[in-house]
Amino acid sequence: MAMSANLYRGWHQIAFERELRDRLTPAALGHLPLVLIRDQDRVHAVDAVCPHRGAHLAYGGKLDGDAIVCPFHGHRIGIGETPGCEYMVRRYRTLTVGGLVFVLPDERHDNGFTALMEELNRTHFFVQGFTLVAHAPAELVVENGFDRRHFEFVHALKSTPNLRLGPGGHGELVIQGDFQAAAFESNWHPGGEGQASTEIGFLARVFSPNVCVSRLGEGESEHLVISGATPNGDGRCTIRVSVAVRARSDGRPPSESAIRALLRDSKLAYEQDLAIWEHRVHDAPSRFDDEDDLVIEFHRFCKNFLEAERSEQSRAHQAR
Ligand code: FES
Ligand SMILES: [Fe+2]
Structure with missing residues (x-):
């Protein structure tokens, strides 16, 4: 069986809520770097790699509405489909229940x-x-x-x-x-x-x-x-x-x-x-x-x- 070289695209527990920082927290699913965004009582998960030149958005990035300002060159990186942003990172489905934070890389694998x-x-x-x-x-x-x-x-x-x-x-x-x-x-x-x-x-x-x-x-x-x-x-x-x-x-x-x-x-x-x-x-x-x-x-x-x-x-x- 192919072990962890490939990422399984079903649910993963990515964190406990208590592990999250104030706004942006770095996380990873195998080799896929993610940023967890705490936004009031919700937690979002997005790709962490800046599409401009690869900076990790959770290390020094700043949340600004629906975008993260990249710490490297200051571009506003849209979270999902953010109008007016030239660069965007993908948002993944998340589920936060009872202080447990889960992320789903592929929508098709919710499985109930x-x-x-x-x-x-x-x-x-x-x-x-x-x-x-x-x-x-x-x-x-x-x-x-x-x-x-x-x-x-x-x-x-x-x-x-x-x-x-x-x-x-x-x-x-x-x-x-x-x-x-x-x-x-x-x-x-x-x-x-x-x-x-x-x-x-x-x-x-x-x-x-x-x-x-x-x-x-x-x-x-x-x-x-x-x-x-x-x-x-x-x-x-x-x-x-x-x-x-x-x-x-x-x-x-x-x-x-x-x-x-x-x-x-x-x-x-x-x-x-x-x-x-x-x-x-x-x-x-x-x-x-x-x-x-x-x-x-x-x-x-x-x-x-x-x-x-x-x-x-x-x-x-x-x-x-
Ligand atoms: S690497 Fe993010 S703005 Fe340049
Ligand atoms: Fe066991």
Whole structure:
């Protein structure tokens, strides 16, 4: 599988809102440099490279209405289609929910993510979680949920979970199963205390090779974990993990200790994965076996996001 050399054109978590500077923040999707623009309560993402002579607009540029004044020669660079600007940079679709900022390089790959996040924003509390940097291709992070055998060996689950593909409906890839999870039992899963093991229902909706929303547990004890893995362009990726939790039945916010425990457990699981990822030879050829069926399915899914955009420039031209 072609790993991070190509950019997958689906959703990426580009930042937590707390990482943003006042107006312009430099960011990157792999080798694609971006500027994140904070504009009142919205965040925009645009190409960072000045079309005049290549300056990075986030380093010293100044926001001026619908344009950025370039720090190199002072041209006004239009953000998207700005009348009166000779030079313009492309604007990408963004989504900011609960302090999480996402960017979509190609409109065709929404796959139901916007609708889900907007719905969760009405029904759940979001908690911005933690950030990790891994020496690994970003897609290996999401692929991990499809890797049946590693749960037993890396995460010490009592058995290989019965993972299977589930129904999607919006172009996303869905995987579901049950975990026999000893590690979770006394931390956040209320039914688990004192039991030898806890079976936790798991359903993950993978919206792109880089973004996954996993549901753990059901009903009152349901928690959602939102994971983003974004390539840094230097062979590493930035992993951002957050949770979304329903209000309690009396409308009060969910218990802080439960959220803390969930984030702690997620971080511990990532640290277990990192121990493998940091030393893995990422370009070694794979020799898959029968238990890698879901990994192969995930790779097939990823390929949809590599396709070059249909005459991007001609469409931009028509819009003018
Ligand atoms: S490089 Fe931006 S104005 Fe010259
Ligand atoms: Fe893992």
